[in-house]
Amino acid sequence: MKKTIHFTLNGQKRSIDVAPTEILLEMLRERLGVKSPKCGCDRGDCGTCSVLVNGRTLRSCLMLAVEIDGAAVTTIEGLGKDGEMSPLQKTFHERNAFQCGFCAPGMILSATELLARNPEPTRDEVKEGLAGNLCRCTGYTPIIDAVLEVSRKSGEGK
Amino acid sequence: MADHKYIGKSAVRVDGKVKITGAAQYVDDLEFGPGLLYAAIVESPHAYARIKKIDPSAALKLEGVVKVVTGKEFPYRFGLYMHDRYVFAQDHARFVGEQVAAVIARTPELAKKAAKLVKVDYEVLKPVLDVETALRDGAPLIHPELGKYQHVPWFFPEKDTNIAHFRKVRKGEPLKGFEDADEVFEDTYTVPRYAHCSIETHGAVGLFDHSRRLTVWAASQSPHTQRHLFAEALAPLGITHNDVRVIAPFVGGGFGGKAGVSMEILAASLATTVQGSPVKVLWSRAQEFYNTYQRQGVVAKMRLGVKKDGTITALEQKLYWDAGAYVEYGANVVNAAGLSATGPYNIPNVHIDSVCVYTNLPPGGPYRGFGYSEFLFGLESLFNEVAKKLGLDPVEFRRKNAIREGDILNYGGKMNPSGLHECIEKVAREIDWGKKRVSSDPKKAIGKGFSLFWKAPAMPPNAASTAFLKFNEDASINILVSAMEIGQGFLTVMAQIAAEVLGVPPTKIRVETPDTDRNPYEWQTVASHITWSTGNAVKNAALDAREQILKTVSRALDRKVESLYVEDEKVKSREDAAFALPLRDFVINGIMMKDGTFRGGPVVGRGMFMPEFASALSDPKTSQGGKPNVHYTVGASAIEIEVDRETGKIRIPKVVLGVDCGKVLNPELLKGQVTGGMLQGLATVLYEEMRFDDKGRLLNANFTDYKIPTAMDVPDEIVPIFVEHEQPDGPFGARGVGEHTMIPAAPIIANAIEDALGVRIKSMPITAEKIALALKEAAALRKEEK
Secondary structure, three states: OOEEEEEEEOOEEEEEEEOOOOEHHHHHHHHOOOOOOOOOOOOOOOOOOEEEEOOEEEEOOOOEHHHHOOOEEEOHHHOOEOOEOOHHHHHHHHOOOOOOOOOHHHHHHHHHHHHHHOOOOOHHHHHHHHOOOOOOOOOOHHHHHHHHHHHHHHHHOO | OOOOOOOOOOOOOOOHHHHHOOOOOEHHHOOOOOOOEEEEEEEOOOOOEEEEEEEOHHHHOOOOEEEEEEHHHOOOEEOOOEOOEEOOOOOEEOOOOOEEEEEEEOOHHHHHHHHOOOEEEEEEOOOOOOHHHHHOOOOOOOOOOHHHOOEOOOOOOOOOOOEEEEEEEEEOOHHHHHHHOOEEEEEEEEEOOEOOOOOOOOEEEEEEOOOOOEEEEEOOOOHHHHHHHHHHHOHHHOOOHHHEEEEOOEOOOOOOOOOOOOOHHHHHHHHHHOOOOOEEEEOOHHHHHHOOOEEOEEEEEEEEEEOOOOOEEEEEEEEEEEEEOOOOOHHHHHHHHHHHOOOOEOOOEEEEEEEEEEOOOOOEOOOOOOOHHHHHHHHHHHHHHHHHHHOOOHHHHHHHHEOOOOOEOOOOOEOOOOOHHHHHHHHHHHOOOOOOOOOOOOOEEEEEEEEEEEEOOOOOOOOOEEEEEEEOOOOOEEEEOOOOOOOOOHHHHHHHHHHHHHOOOHHHEEEOOOEOOOOOOEOOOOOOOHHHHHHHHHHHHHHHHHHHHHHHHHHHHOOOHHHEEEEOOEEEEOOOOOOEEEHHHOOOOOEEOOOOOEEOOOOEEEEEEOOOOOEOOOOOOOOOOOEOOOOOEEEEEEEEEEEEOOOOOEEEEEEEEEEEOEOOOOHHHHHHHHHHHHHHHHHHHHOOOOOEOOOOOEOOOOOOOOOOOOHHHOOOOEEEEEOOOOOOOOHHHEOOOOOHHHOOHHHHHHHHHHHHHOOOOOEOOOOHHHHHHHHHHHHHHHHHHO
């Protein structure tokens, strides 16, 4: 039995009929064509399927689509404003904080959540905040540095 | 050193925006429309078994199941360096997880459900799960037909055994070398298997259309090699190279795992059974662990002869590689490691046996480091033990024996330009070698470890790279190459090389991932040889384009070609400072003459590079005579660790890696290789390990049980040091570096643990548990002695 759910996806109102067993990641990728959340392990270990649901990063491979009824969902496609990348995206780009790019969308979403909750994290807090997102290429150091740089810059702007 | 505008600068990645905005497409992101079919694999539950009968009838009854395909449809042997594997198991399954059949269905769920209904009758055989058993007299033969297999001329299989390849290296007089030694030390070190753990699993989609065109989209490090192997394997169906097209979108990590052909053959083959419909084969994380190439395990038995002053007189290395069920790629790891198993040392007398052994475990294959990490763990651990017993400083011992430019290599050639000794000095200084730090916490011990490393590309002597370069109206450029961007920053460096030659900024140069129909030939993106090899091809293409540009201007405007040069997107003249003709004015349209005719036209450059000096032919008994390696990249590395005396848990305050990869083309990208490679290497020594049970089943085929590092596991400080002794035949003096950054990780840790605690651990990984147990044992031993 399908259920119609209503939610916002990257700022746009959407509604779609979903089966009760339908996984959020599959719905986003296969039915709505939003491909930035990736499937890396299908069991919540790697974090590459992360999406923001009401500002919190969640593993879309472990969520049912029906659970986002009424929620606001953001993927990396929705982070930029007016064609401009977000400060985190820009800094990841400038600081070489990615290599193959596969984990980058999930990683940047986790960093976005981290800085929203804790605008001036310590290095250890950044490490902890990103520990749920696996990256096999970078060794994380450039990622941690990029997040701290964005935090520092936004602090200076105040 | 020449002054460069773009080379040696940290140009921002040309593939940055596409990746950081989520726009980058990986193979599973491509759309194939409503006709797309999905395959699920029927896998052998046994490590070794005879397949008696396959009954697909129950699966075929499910509505939506299109086809069940078994080995019967593809009775062809194929492989990269040795033809020893099949599309599907034939009469025997040789490892747990091996593909026995496939179900093609209209949805992935249906395919999976139906795969469970395919009934396979097996006669279970006793598996061979380690090299010792495999080498025993009377051991079951895993490949009874080995003697008939086709292979490259530099492999030496021994028929009617489980030895798929035996690389012998003999240099000088090993016997005499040991006689001349004041002391001889020997030991055995073991290294288990490892998984690449790219975050993107393998995936491939095949389409055999109604015109008999076979297109495969794959997460690939090797589009052209895949085209070649697909054409070879499927030749009996009348498929030729001209029929096959491989399209490679972005790749979510490679590390060697996506080189050659592994599961991609399934997409190619299955597509031919459902003409007109695309078929997707996507590996789950578990399949990624047990049915792609794995890093091979090794048992290394070594003997070292030394003089009292620390001069090495002879080395014997016997490396027994657990190469798994099929070795068509892995045997070349064994080969490469065998040729270089002295490490970067000038050892006059050498005896190396590198033995590729079939077992009933998943196929071994290429993994970042290609055998060098594996032998270096034991070798550099032993060196420390020897130095200690001789009463010498471990760095001094290494300095004394480290190789220099012009020294004779194990196979007879001469060592290329090398800043190894400079690396040793700089790394030792950076880690404060010789100064012992003591922790304020009595529970913590601090230790330092040191190691040298080297690696050469392992490649066929005629591995070639090519490039096309074309200008657009605005003097922007497209470069067409077929090496892969697998995260290392390849596309960016190619743009920098062309930029330097043509005076066009990298931001105006587009380099993208390839399609074998459109892009020119490349062997594979492996062996840390792409910056060097494809870089040379791109440089040659850019030089070709520049020559056309300058000749056109010379011809049309009557200026001496020698006086012309390109700079800032313009052709300028050394004789006339006022002359500056923008490239955009003529690189497509040409230059108009007074009579309205045009000179020139669209500028298209071509470039090729093949190392014509390389040869894999040598004396099989000694390996003397050829030139199998194009160059070695060398370096030194050191670490400081803080280890808990009770739990064995390690913290890493600092790690240093000094490498001489010739001219550094992009320092920021190179730093990325150091931070990434080092952490990958540290994980192999600290906690990663593939564990199999006594039936050959992999016990930890997921990220919960096979832990890879998270952001919490990063060393406090990683210091990269670059020494630049230019490679004469490299683009702007560069040589390879991608793999090297993880190679010394295991020995620096092992040596630091010994330095801190006095215990020597001889098997990887060196987990906290192993350290704690070794400490306990050492304490018990001390008690007994009292």
